[in-house]
Amino acid sequence: MSPAPPTVVLVHGAFTDAAGWLGVIDELQRDGIAVLAVANPLRGLTCDAAYLASVVSQIDGPVILVGHSYGGALITVAGTADNVVGLVYVAAYALEEGESLSELQDRFPASPLVGSLKQWTYPADGGKIATEVSIAPEAFPSVFAADVSPSIVRVLAATQRPLATSTFTEAASAAAWRTKPCWALVAGADQAINPEVERFGAKRAGATTVELEGASHAVAVSRPTAVADLIRDAVRATSG
Template sequence: MPASPPTVVLVHGAFTDTAGWLGVIDELQRDGIPVLAVANPLRGLASDAAYIASVAAQIDGPVVLVGHSYGGALITVAGTAHNVVGLVYVAAYVLEEGESLGELQGRFPSAALADHLMRWTCPDGEGERITEVSIDPAAFPLVFAADVSASVARVLAAAQRPLAAAAFEERASAAAWKTKPSWALIAGADQAINPDVERFGAERAAATIVELDGASHAVAVSRPKDVADLILTAVHATS
């Protein structure tokens, strides 16, 4: 009897939630692939990665971790979990050990996102306040979702989940791509992360790369089949 395929664990990035994976989940389930979309806490690189690693480690059998955007930084660290057999980066940050998001971004010109971030504060539960960031809703379609319908972009803008600003400065404690095979999708028209940032990290990790011309940062929403096809390539390669 053939072995069961790895479970695909989908990790969303900042300014979105698990709903961004709906089309991708549908495509994977049609192919009989077990899949779980994780609610990313978005509170910080170390704590978020620990949460993702904990989820992966408690799954019975092998896991392929898929990270979008900031989620790519998380799977880079969380991918050291013993049962993770592959990493898939979707319009994502691919960090080196000891590197922060800010350092990686600083190698290249800023994307449009940098000019349209809104800052808020919220309590941290210990009597202090922390800063978190989200995208100005008026700029959201341009920055995040230029290739989806205007109505969907408005919904995505209204449903944003903010990211703790401190996440940009935390350093990755590990780089799982050094020991696990990786794949990467580069969104060619990304205005949230400079595509050169995505490409540099993917090439440094010796990932198998697919580039989608004209794809926005919301590529999992606008082109779910292309995203699912790359994930399936990783699943088949690690089965």
């Protein structure tokens, strides 16, 4: 008997939401692929990965996890679940166990994102005040979505979701790519994550890798067919 086809679970990163996957979802659903785009809490690597793992545990059958940007760190940790059969990194961080986002990024020159962040505060547990960051509106087009139409970029900038700053220093508790097959897409013109970070992580993970020249960090929005093609490769490879 052939194995059941996997469900593709899409995990967005910082400064966006699940709507960033709309074009990719349309592509996959037209091929009859089951898709779920989760809402990433963006509150911290440990708690966000635990949330993703809880979603995965409630899905019957095999799962392919697809992570964009910071979402790549989450699939790296949550991907150790028994029913996860593959990982796809889209302009994403592929962390090593015990490594943080900052430690991986600091291996390479900083991207323009670093100087383009705006700080906010929000109430945390115990009456404490925590800090989160978003991209300054005037920097958003060039940093996040340089190859997306201006009308769409304005919407993306207005609807971005901030990331808790504590996320940058939390260490990954696992590296699922050590035991799971993985694929990676490098956005060649990414100004949010240095493409060298993406290339390094993909090579270290032994990922089957494609690179899109001129693609921005918002590659799932600007080039949904190319992103969906890589996911289709993962689905075929894990479906027997």
